[in-house]
Amino acid sequence: MAKYKIGFIGCGNMSGAILKGALDGGVLKAAEVAVYDISPVANEKAASWGVATKDSSSALCQESEMVVLGVKPQQAPEMLAACKEALEDKAALSIVAGITVERLQAMMGDNTRILRVMPNTPAMVKEGATVLCSDSTFTKQEQALAEAIFKGIGSVEWVPEKLMDVACGLSGGGPAYVALFIEALADGAVKQGLPRAQAYSLAQQTCLGSAKMLMETDIHPGALKDMVTSPGGTTIEGIEALERGGFRFAVMDCIKAASEKSKKL
Numbered sequence: 621m622a623k624y625k626i627g628f629i630g631c632g633n634m635s636g637a638i639l640k641g642a643l644d645g646g647v648l649k650a651a652e653v654a655v656y657d658i659s660p661v662a663n664e665k666a667a668s669w670g671v672a673t674k675d676s677s678s679a680l681c682q683e684s685e686m687v688v689l690g691v692k693p694q695q696a697p698e699m700l701a702a703c704k705e706a707l708e709d710k711a712a713l714s715i716v717a718g719i720t721v722e723r724l725q726a727m728m729g730d731n732t733r734i735l736r737v738m739p740n741t742p743a744m745v746k747e748g749a750t751v752l753c754s755d756s757t758f759t760k761q762e763q764a765l766a767e768a769i770f771k772g773i774g775s776v777e778w779v780p781e782k783l784m785d786v787a788c789g790l791s792g793g794g795p796a797y798v799a800l801f802i803e804a805l806a807d808g809a810v811k812q813g814l815p816r817a818q819a820y821s822l823a824q825q826t827c828l829g830s831a832k833m834l835m836e837t838d839i840h841p842g843a844l845k846d847m848v849t850s851p852g853g854t855t856i857e858g859i860e861a862l863e864r865g866g867f868r869f870a871v872m873d874c875i876k877a878a879s880e881k882s883k884k885l
C-alpha cells in the first residue's frame with residue numbers, strides 16, 4: 621500500500637487549484653497527498669497547506685498510489701523522462717493539455733495506466749468543470765477514485781479522447797474568457813460612472829446568478845434572454861450593440877481557435 625493516495629508532479633496554477641479545492645472540501649486529507657515541483661514557490665504553497673513535499677519525482681511516484689502530471693505540455697517530456705521507471709505499474713492522471721494517451725504512453729512505457737483529465741481553475745472553490753477521458757487504461761477502481769475526487773470539487777463529464785481538445789477549448793480555458801467578459805462588463809459600467817468595486821460586484825453576481833438560473837431551472841438560454849428583453853427596451857439596444865461587435869461569432873471562433881491549438885500541442 622502506497623504512503624500517499626495521490627501525488628502531484630507540478631503544483632502550479634491548475635494542480636494547486638485542484639489540491640486547494642480538494643483539501644478545503646475534505647475530498648483529500650493533507651496527510652494523503654505529496655507534491656514534487658521544481659519551483660520553490662509552488663513547494664512552499666503546498667507545504668503551507670500541510671502537504672508533504674518530495675525531493676524528486678521518482679520518490680513521489682514510488683510513494684503515491686496515483687500520480688497527477690501537472691506540468692506544461694512543453695515540460696512534459698523532460699518531466700516524464702525523470703520518473704519513467706518509477707511510474708511503472710502506477711496510475712498516472714494527466715491534466716496536460718493536448719498530449720494524447722498514445723504520446724503519453726510512448727513517453728511513460730507500456731506498464732503505466734493513464735487517465736487524461738481536463739480540469740479548470742474554479743476547482744479551487746469547488747466549482748470546477750472537469751472532463752475525464754473515457755479512453756483510459758485506468759482500472760474501474762482507479763477511474764472511480766479519480767471521478768470521486770473531481771466530483772468533490774465540481775462537476776464531471778466523461779468524453780472520448782477525440783473530444784478532449786474541445787473540452788480544453790471550452791471549460792479548460794473558459795474561466796479566462798468569463799473573466800474577460802466580467803472585466804469588460806465592469807469597464808463598461810465604470811465608463812458610465814459606476815464606482816469600480818460596485819461594477820465588479822454587479823458583473824460577477826450577474827454572471828453567477830444567470831448561470832445558476834440556467835442550471836437550476838429548465839429555462840433555455842434563448843428564453844432567459846427573451847425574459848430580459850422588452851420590446852423597444854434597453855436590453856435589445858445592448859444586444860444589438862453586442863451583435864454589431866460580432867459577439868457570438870467572436871465567442872464561437874474563440875472555442876475553435878483554442879481547440880485547434882490544443883490539437884497542435
Ligand SMILES: NC(=O)C1=CN([C@@H]2O[C@H](COP(=O)(O)OP(=O)(O)OC[C@H]3O[C@@H](n4cnc5c(N)ncnc54)[C@H](OP(=O)(O)O)[C@@H]3O)[C@@H](O)[C@H]2O)C=CC1
Nearest residue numbers: 630632633634657658659662690691692693695699716717
Ligand atoms: N491553468 C489552467 O487553467 C489549466 C491548465 N491545464 C494544464 O495543466 C498543466 C499545468 O498548467 P498550470 O498549472 O497552468 O502551469 P504552471 O506553470 O502554473 O504549473 C506547473 C508547475 O510545474 C513545475 N514544473 C515544471 N517542470 C517540472 C518538472 N520537471 N518537475 C516538477 N515540476 C515541474 C513548474 O515550475 P516552473 O514554474 O519553475 O516551470 C510549475 O510550478 C498544463 O499542462 C496545462 O495544459 C489544464 C486545464 C486548465
Ligand SMILES: O=C(O)[C@@H]1CCC=N1
Nearest residue numbers: 717788789792793794
Ligand atoms: O492555456 C493553457 O495552456 C491551459 C490549457 C487549458 C487552460 N489553460
